[in-house]
Amino acid sequence: MSLLAVEGLAKAFGGVRAVAGIGFMVQPGEMVAIIGPNGAGKTTCFNLLGGQLRPDAGRVTFGGRNITGWAPPALARAGIGRTFQVAQVFRSMTARENVQVARAACRRRLLSLLRSLAGTDTAEADRLLDAVGLAAAADQPVTALAYADLKRLELAVALAGEPILLLMDEPTAGIAASERQALMALVRNLVAARGLSVLFTEHDMDVVFGHADRVIVMHEGALLADGAPERIRTDPRVREVYLGGSLDDVGIAAGGQA
Amino acid sequence: MSFFVAQLLTGLANAAALFLVAAGLSVIFGVTRVVNFAHGSFYMLGAYLAYSLVTRLGTGLAEFWLAVLLAGLAVGVIGMVVEIVLLRRLYRAPELMHLVATFAVVLIVQDVTLALWGPQDLLGPRPAALEGGIIVLGERVPVYDLVLIVLGPLVLGGLWLLLNRSRWGILVRAATEDREMVGALGIDQKWLFTSVFFLGAFLAGIGGAVQLPREPANLMMDLNIIAEAFVVVVIGGMGSIGGAYLAALIIALLHAFGIVILPEITLVLVFLVMAVVLVARPWGLLGRPEAITSAPAHGVGPEARWQGRWLVPTFAASLAALALLPLATDVYGLQVTTEVLIFALFAVSLQFIIGVGGMISFGHAAYLGLGAYGAALLVHHLDAPMELALVAAPIAAGVGALVFGWLCVRLSGVYLAMLTLAFAQITWSAAFQWYAFTGGDNGILGIWPSPWAADPVIYYYVTLLLSSAAIAALWRARFAPFGYALRAARDSELRAAAVGIDVRHTRWLAFALAGTAAGLGGGLYAFLKGSVFPDVLAIPVSVDGLVMLLLGGVNAVLGPLIGAAAVTGGRIALVAETELWRAVLGAVIVGMVLWFPDGIAGTVRRGFGRGRR
Numbered sequence A: 001m002s003l004l005a006v007e008g009l010a011k012a013f014g015g016v017r018a019v020a021g022i023g024f025m026v027q028p029g030e031m032v033a034i035i036g037p038n039g040a041g042k043t044t045c046f047n048l049l050g051g052q053l054r055p056d057a058g059r060v061t062f063g064g065r066n067i068t069g070w071a072p073p074a075l076a077r078a079g080i081g082r083t084f085q086v087a088q089v090f091r092s093m094t095a096r097e098n099v100q101v102a103r104a105a106c107r108r109r110l111l112s113l114l115r116s117l118a119g120t121d122t123a124e125a126d127r128l129l130d131a132v133g134l135a136a137a138a139d140q141p142v143t144a145l146a147y148a149d150l151k152r153l154e155l156a157v158a159l160a161g162e163p164i165l166l167l168m169d170e171p172t173a174g175i176a177a178s179e180r181q182a183l184m185a186l187v188r189n190l191v192a193a194r195g196l197s198v199l200f201t202e203h204d205m206d207v208v209f210g211h212a213d214r215v216i217v218m219h220e221g222a223l224l225a226d227g228a229p230e231r232i233r234t235d236p237r238v239r240e241v242y243l244g245g246s247l248d249d250v251g252i253a254a255g256g257q258a
Numbered sequence B: 001m002s003f004f005v006a007q008l009l010t011g012l013a014n015a016a017a018l019f020l021v022a023a024g025l026s027v028i029f030g031v032t033r034v035v036n037f038a039h040g041s042f043y044m045l046g047a048y049l050a051y052s053l054v055t056r057l058g059t060g061l062a063e064f065w066l067a068v069l070l071a072g073l074a075v076g077v078i079g080m081v082v083e084i085v086l087l088r089r090l091y092r093a094p095e096l097m098h099l100v101a102t103f104a105v106v107l108i109v110q111d112v113t114l115a116l117w118g119p120q121d122l123l124g125p126r127p128a129a130l131e132g133g134i135i136v137l138g139e140r141v142p143v144y145d146l147v148l149i150v151l152g153p154l155v156l157g158g159l160w161l162l163l164n165r166s167r168w169g170i171l172v173r174a175a176t177e178d179r180e181m182v183g184a185l186g187i188d189q190k191w192l193f194t195s196v197f198f199l200g201a202f203l204a205g206i207g208g209a210v211q212l213p214r215e216p217a218n219l220m221m222d223l224n225i226i227a228e229a230f231v232v233v234v235i236g237g238m239g240s241i242g243g244a245y246l247a248a249l250i251i252a253l254l255h256a257f258g259i260v261i262l263p264e265i266t267l268v269l270v271f272l273v274m275a276v277v278l279v280a281r282p283w284g285l286l287g288r289p290e291a292i293t294s295a296p297a298h299g300v301g302p303e304a305r306w307q308g309r310w311l312v313p314t315f316a317a318s319l320a321a322l323a324l325l326p327l328a329t330d331v332y333g334l335q336v337t338t339e340v341l342i343f344a345l346f347a348v349s350l351q352f353i354i355g356v357g358g359m360i361s362f363g364h365a366a367y368l369g370l371g372a373y374g375a376a377l378l379v380h381h382l383d384a385p386m387e388l389a390l391v392a393a394p395i396a397a398g399v400g401a402l403v404f405g406w407l408c409v410r411l412s413g414v415y416l417a418m419l420t421l422a423f424a425q426i427t428w429s430a431a432f433q434w435y436a437f438t439g440g441d442n443g444i445l446g447i448w449p450s451p452w453a454a455d456p457v458i459y460y461y462v463t464l465l466l467s468s469a470a471i472a473a474l475w476r477a478r479f480a481p482f483g484y485a486l487r488a489a490r491d492s493e494l495r496a497a498a499v500g501i502d503v504r505h506t507r508w509l510a511f512a513l514a515g516t517a518a519g520l521g522g523g524l525y526a527f528l529k530g531s532v533f534p535d536v537l538a539i540p541v542s543v544d545g546l547v548m549l550l551l552g553g554v555n556a557v558l559g560p561l562i563g564a565a566a567v568t569g570g571r572i573a574l575v576a577e578t579e580l581w582r583a584v585l586g587a588v589i590v591g592m593v594l595w596f597p598d599g600i601a602g603t604v605r606r607g608f609g610r611g612r613r
């Protein structure tokens, strides 16, 4: 049985049909990329799956449960974690505290008034920071971190929730091209080690074709193609969408991974 | 039937002034994003200026309207001055600064008005032509009421034309809908903002002027109308003129009909209407939903941690010093210190909401007051001992905070600030009006400590023990997972919800917790003073709390303690020194907001930081 099943999902803003009845599935342990030109509806789709937006129509099933329209905290508890296109972290805290809050939320310790957060789950938080390569920055206030490190931190925060499915909206946006592959390799290893599924969007085609098990192409809110990377690369409709847009230098047409 | 018509017409007439004030508030907010607390002061100035003008010009019809117009224009100019001198420098500052700065204007205007016109109420003469009444459906209705009833829709129509048909109005609407656009169009933004302030202040001034023949000009007009205008704007939807009119009608009619049934019922009705509207449409009847995220209410940077080496030792040392204080000071000094301790607890509890929670509360006095009244009523009506009353005080305030907080946490930013103020004002009105139960403005007297604690030294120790225990508990909560969850929701609501934090519940609980702590302070306050008056619930007390936070630094852990000592001590000294203490306080606030927005602690810390580098 598939882990995530999306059917007929739709959301409009005024007259704009940002997501216009899209359907796809994600299998356990799978790493799936959603690609599409700017404004295709990728972020909106993520916000519908993560509960930040309510769908106008459609149905989302996760682990056999109908989770359509659930609020973000409930989805987090059900095992869906996410990162945002623009990294969202707790700006007044240190890197470790960011992870510790997320741990406390996951372990339902938020109502605890008497223990101090500083002493809870410290080792675990440090392990997670280590996993994303931020061990040295644990005690740094996040305002002192570089943007690429915030993206890593957000990953650690999302992982602290023990997700089964991780939604990553442009995990490498704002990161230097040289660091992107390293970050995605890290995600890949985590996927393998923890057995999670990842659904991510990405504009860097090298990242997409280097790391996705499957690629879904969105265009103007609708599903254009869904299949193995090799098939997507040669799909004439996908080429047309990208060649028609501004992303003709991304390597789809060339068919290569740099 | 005729009774119904009479109340209906009175209500419609009352709506006019309220609408004018709320519309001005709304227009200003729409363009500048400033919630102008001083808008009630503009209204009050309109009434006083109209009084002076009418008494000089005479009571002919033309003279009367000329006086109204001149009063409006004069207030408009005052509004421009306030904008140019003060607010222009604050547009980039957090919302909290806007509210506090404009409240400083309220304080200054109060003293200036008092100095110029004196403390007595001034009833303006009504123009002879508008005297008398007309029989409508068998009921005599004052002609002047009918004039006001017509005025509302006239102004509404005029504003609509101005905003939709003039070039200036189109700019204003463009700025309201998309602030980036104004810059992009290459419009002189400064001029646009100043002119908007002129219009808003002009409307408030007219509102006060036309109210003069019905209600004498008095020094309580400013805060009374601003609280109602906030209710109107929250219900009608910020930035919507039509919404302001609709909501002004609803509120005025509720008052008109409620007052004949039972005055206290009116407050409950207003609360219920707000509750229903806010649950169904949090952005108001005709307002528009806010975007998913809203900016934090105040600057957010790295913050202290519990392990901070200095915190526990500093607190312990202060406690030790305070415990030895009775050896070094007289009874008066002890009583002042007792008051400081109570306000320290008040300020720490307010910081829990504003600093840690990021929710701007402008009505925290409500919980101090609920505690004070909770204790005093128990003693007065049931002869309860102090010990029991001090248990009841935090409970009463906590329950109040649970009820109000349930609605408050549905809103954020300035809406939340306005709502908290409105709730505090409802509580104040209840204490003020419900003579049979609360003694109204005569207050409740004879609230003395139990015999064992009657000695000021003992009572000082009781206060020291209870306040510091409650403060320590709030700090503990702040650095516990709960406090971090609250902060997480403040830092990034999106992220917090996505890791499984139920933002609304967390905030609600924080609200209740802070209310409970403030309530304990209120109980202690009642026994310190031996009496309770509605003043303890009034807006100035809430604002004192804000000033304490600003002085000490909104997020600095020890800030509220410094702020409470400075404000409470400063006030006691000021009141003894000068009659114009409000104006002085206002000037101090303005100076602080403009030059030391980080507060004492923040400024000192920054100074050190620079020195070290």
Ligand SMILES: Nc1ncnc2c1ncn2[C@@H]1O[C@H](COP(=O)(O)OP(=O)(O)OP(=O)(O)O)[C@@H](O)[C@H]1O
Binding pocket: A013, A016, A017, A018, A036, A037, A038, A039, A040, A041, A042, A043, A044, A045, A085
């Ligand atoms: N809150 C909103 N209100 C109105 N329109 C919106 C909103 N969010 C998105 N849209 C519109 O919906 C469409 C899809 O936007 P979305 O952000 O989902 O695209 P995207 O595929 O994530 O683009 P990008 O690659 O640039 O991140 C766009 O036309 C966008 O303008």
Ligand SMILES: [Mg+2]
Binding pocket: A042, A043, A044, A085, A169
């Ligand atoms: Mg996007």
